[in-house]
Amino acid sequence: MIARVGLGEILWSLLVIYVMVMYFIIVLTVWIDIFRSDDISGGKKALWILGLLFFPIISLVAYLLTRGDGFGMRQMARETNKSQGGFVPPPPTPATELSVAKQLLDGGTITAAEFEQIKARVLS
Numbered sequence: 001m002i003a004r005v006g007l008g009e010i011l012w013s014l015l016v017i018y019v020m021v022m023y024f025i026i027v028l029t030v031w032i033d034i035f036r037s038d039d040i041s042g043g044k045k046a047l048w049i050l051g052l053l054f055f056p057i058i059s060l061v062a063y064l065l066t067r068g069d070g071f072g073m074r075q076m077a078r079e080t081n082k083s084q085g086g087f088v089p090p091p092p093t094p095a096t097e098l099s100v101a102k103q104l105l106d107g108g109t110i111t112a113a114e115f116e117q118i119k120a121r122v123l124s
Contacts, residue, residue: 027052030063033071036078094122 034040034048051059064071092100098119105115 027056027060030060033067033074034063037067037074097122 030052031049034045037045040048048059048063051062101110101115101118101122104110105112110118
C-alpha cells in the first residue's frame, strides 16, 4: 500500500533536513575553530565544548557572538600560513645589506653619503 504524502509535507521535510544539515555544518565548523584557536586556553576550550554538548543552541549563538568577529580572520591566517608553508625569510646579513647598498649606489639610486651611512650602520 502506498502512503499518501502531500506536497506540503515533502517541502516541510526538505526544509527540516536543510536546517539540520546547516546546523551540523556550523557546529562542526565551530568545533574546529575552538580546537585550532591559539588564543584561548585549554580550560576555556573544554568549557566551550561542554557548553556545545549540553546547551547546543545557546552556546553556539554565544560563541558566534563573542568570537565570531575573528572567525574569518583566524581561518584566513591559517590559510596564509599554510600557503607560505610556514616559511619566514631569514633576516638579512651585513654582507647582503652591503651588497644591496652597493648595487643601489652603482645604479645611482643613493648617493655616496647615503651609502657611507648604511655602511656605518651595518658594520656597527
